[in-house]
Amino acid sequence: MDAGISPGQSPAPQDFAQIFRLIGGYRISQALRVAVELGIPDHLAAGPRHCDDLATTTGSHAPTLYRLLRFLAGAGLLDETSPKQFALTPLGSTLRADIPASICPVVRLWLSESHWQSWSHLLHSVQTGQHAFDHAHGTGVFDYLREDAELSAIFNATMTTSSARLANALLKHYDFHGIGRIVDIGGGHGFTLTTILADHPTMQGVLFDLPDVVAGASLEAIGGTNRCEIIGGSFFETVPADADAYILKQIIHDWDDDQSLAILRNVRVQCQDMLGFC
Ligand SMILES: C[S@@+](CC[C@H](N)C(=O)[O-])C[C@H]1O[C@@H](n2cnc3c(N)ncnc32)[C@H](O)[C@@H]1O
Numbered sequence: 001m002d003a004g005i006s007p008g009q010s011p012a013p014q015d016f017a018q019i020f021r022l023i024g025g026y027r028i029s030q031a032l033r034v035a036v037e038l039g040i041p042d043h044l045a046a047g048p049r050h051c052d053d054l055a056t057t058t059g060s061h062a063p064t065l066y067r068l069l070r071f072l073a074g075a076g077l078l079d080e081t082s083p084k085q086f087a088l089t090p091l092g093s094t095l096r097a098d099i100p101a102s103i104c105p106v107v108r109l110w111l112s113e114s115h116w117q118s119w120s121h122l123l124h125s126v127q128t129g130q131h132a133f134d135h136a137h138g139t140g141v142f143d144y145l146r147e148d149a150e151l152s153a154i155f156n157a158t159m160t161t162s163s164a165r166l167a168n169a170l171l172k173h174y175d176f177h178g179i180g181r182i183v184d185i186g187g188g189h190g191f192t193l194t195t196i197l198a199d200h201p202t203m204q205g206v207l208f209d210l211p212d213v214v215a216g217a218s219l220e221a222i223g224g225t226n227r228c229e230i231i232g233g234s235f236f237e238t239v240p241a242d243a244d245a246y247i248l249k250q251i252i253h254d255w256d257d258d259q260s261l262a263i264l265r266n267v268r269v270q271c272q273d274m275l276g277f278c
Contacts, residue, residue, distance in 0.1 A: 033111035041095040048087035101164035105157035194221035
């Protein structure tokens with residue numbers, strides 16, 4: 001197989017450029033995070049603005065903000081329409097907080113201090129098989145979230161955003177007919193469950209997640225609690241009974257094999273009657 005470069009031969013300039021882009025990707029990530037934290041995409045939603053004006057609005061150091069905005073323009077998120085005047089590009093508009101299923105919570109979660117630090121421990125993870133997050137913070141991600149209300153809100157909003165993006169495909173490609181009662185295990189704030197219930201008016205639902213998570217659940221899409229019970233608990237202990245179907249969406253990937261088996265066994269126990277095995 002061709003390794004690409006012969007001994008003594010220099011890499012092609014375009015390969016160098018590409019590898020530099022890959023190495024420096026973290027700079028773009030952080031620039032993007034700062035833009036979202038300062039609300040730059042929202043401040044530009046109504047049209048182009050001067051850098052100094054944006055600096056006043058966001059309480060930033062104007063010359064440094066100018067460098068950031070030019071960097072973001074280089075990344076294709078902004079246009080410098082006239083000197084020091086910036087506008088959103090269509091790509092940059094996707095970072096607005098006020099659009100449906102905004103990606104802002106994802107930016108704020110993935111690039112938060114806690115996640116950023118854990119990625120800097122990736123080498124440890126690869127060498128030991130241990131979780132980088134636990135190594136960086138001395139605790140697992142869900143225990144960490146319990147202690148940090150602001151990050152927890154961002155995490156749950158991220159899950160709602162990702163569920164909103166999948167909802168139509170889920171309803172289109174899975175046949176939920178015939179299910180009388182469905183339980184969403186680790187269902188977060190309930191977006192997926194209420195989307196399914198809204199589409200199936202006679203179905204009953206149970207939203208199950210950690211107590212502090214379900215405390216923030218929204219059942220607005222189905223008009224409240226008439227058709228949906230909310231239960232707080234841990235899927236490592238037990239899961240709600242008497243259901244025709246269980247959803248575990250974006251759950252198993254969070255855990256190692258033993259933990260995943262423990263969760264699935266707890267679901268299996270509740271399925272025994274339904275499936276006729278023990
Ligand atoms: C990656 S999120 C997925 C959320 C939701 N299913 C979705 O797809 O948007 C994992 C969920 O598992 C929940 N979770 C973590 N540990 C749990 C536990 N021991 N018992 C119940 N839920 C738990 C979290 O609170 C979170 O809502």
